[in-house]
Amino acid sequence: MDDEAGPIVRPYALTKGRTRPSGAMLDLLALVTATGEAAGSPEQEAILRLARSPISVADVAADLDLPVGVVRVLLADMRDQGLISVTSQAGPRPSERVLKEVINGLRAL
Amino acid sequence: MDSALSEDPVALKILIAGGFGVGKTTLVGSISEIKPLKTEEILSDRGIGVDDLDGVEGKTTTTVAMDFGRITIREGLVVYLFGTPGQERFWFMWDELSYGALGAVVIADTRRLTDCFPSIDYFEQRGTPFVVAVNCFDGEASHSVEDVKIALDLEDHVPVLLCDVRKRSSAKEVMIALVEHSLRTLATAP
Ligand SMILES: Nc1nc2c(ncn2[C@@H]2O[C@H](COP(=O)(O)OP(=O)(O)OP(=O)(O)O)[C@@H](O)[C@H]2O)c(=O)[nH]1
Numbered sequence: 056m057d058d059e060a061g062p063i064v065r066p067y068a069l070t071k072g073r074t075r076p077s078g079a080m081l082d083l084l085a086l087v088t089a090t091g092e093a094a095g096s097p098e099q100e101a102i103l104r105l106a107r108s109p110i111s112v113a114d115v116a117a118d119l120d121l122p123v124g125v126v127r128v129l130l131a132d133m134r135d136q137g138l139i140s141v142t143s144q145a146g147p148r149p150s151e152r153v154l155k156e157v158i159n160g161l162r163a164l
Numbered sequence: 165m166d167s168a169l170s171e172d173p174v175a176l177k178i179l180i181a182g183g184f185g186v187g188k189t190t191l192v193g194s195i196s197e198i199k200p201l202k203t204e205e206i207l208s209d210r211g212i213g214v215d216d217l218d219g220v221e222g223k224t225t226t227t228v229a230m231d232f233g234r235i236t237i238r239e240g241l242v243v244y245l246f247g248t249p250g251q252e253r254f255w256f257m258w259d260e261l262s263y264g265a266l267g268a269v270v271i272a273d274t275r276r277l278t279d280c281f282p283s284i285d286y287f288e289q290r291g292t293p294f295v296v297a298v299n300c301f302d303g304e305a306s307h308s309v310e311d312v313k314i315a316l317d318l319e320d321h322v323p324v325l326l327c328d329v330r331k332r333s334s335a336k337e338v339m340i341a342l343v344e345h346s347l348r349t350l351a352t353a354p
Pocket residue numbers: 182183184185186187188189190191249250299300301302303328329330
């Protein structure tokens with residue numbers, strides 16, 4: 056490992072250099088839930104702990120302090136290994152009812 | 165229990181944009197739990213046009229931190245906020261972020277209004293509903309809403325609000341104005 060950190064970093068060491076996840080790209084807001092236990096690395100262990108209840112891909116990345124791209128590769132592997140399940144959250148066109156609920160929720164904050 | 169809990173979870177995405185140092189991080193922090201989210205640009209992919217996995221060992225990346233916030237409206241209904249870096253060279257993640265976004269808040273500073281032009285152009289082109297929040301840095305409005313609308317050449321229906329991003333109540337008003345605007349936009353969309 057070179058120690059010339061600086062602004063240029065190589066976070067993909069964790070993914071053995073792979074920058075693309077296997078399978079389809081995981082949405083930032085997709086929910087990850089642990090389904091297995093046998094983790095193969097400290098990162099996998101940490102992800103399984105976080106995903107005991109459903110957690111978004113973005114939250115996993117932020118909580119582990121790892122770049123989104125790295126986390127996507129790790130999560131895709133874990134999904135392939137049956138360690139987690141991934142469900143997408145309802146899409147781009149929320150209903151009027153939901154938006155009104157959001158407005159009321161924001162008012163109540 | 166009613167059916168609300170058994171429905172599919174809904175995640176809404178709102179972007180917070182604007183020029184450098186305009187108050188994006190402050191706004192996200194005023195209204196939600198905030199944590200930094202790292203994304204990265206793979207430098208050696210740039211301009212080469214190759215996507216294969218050969219030679220990935222040599223890939224270097226530059227990491228950019230975004231502001232990431234979450235407002236839980238109720239179980240199964242969460243609003244996620246993404247504060248996007250102002251510098252244009254970091255716009256590589258905007259396309260993904262704006263895909264399926266409910267809308268965007270463009271923060272403007274009247275002392276350098278032109279800084280928010282690129283954000284406004286971007287959301288106009290994408291058809292993403294947005295509001296302009298004028299951050300009144302010194303607690304006073306040096307411009308009227310009308311002046312700002314004209315200076316930014318905004319379409320009439322685009323809401324412009326004066327705000328103080330440090331205040332939770334003010335940040336809330338901005339977010340509510342955006343969701344209301346998105347609601348109107350959705351209602352009139354084909
Ligand atoms: N006086 C005053 N200071 C403010 C206000 N809003 C933000 N600031 C300060 O301005 C600075 C920049 O605010 P940030 O929220 O970090 O701005 P930003 O848009 O996230 O900045 P970058 O991420 O660097 O582009 C911080 O030191 C804030 O405390 C305001 O309304 N009044």
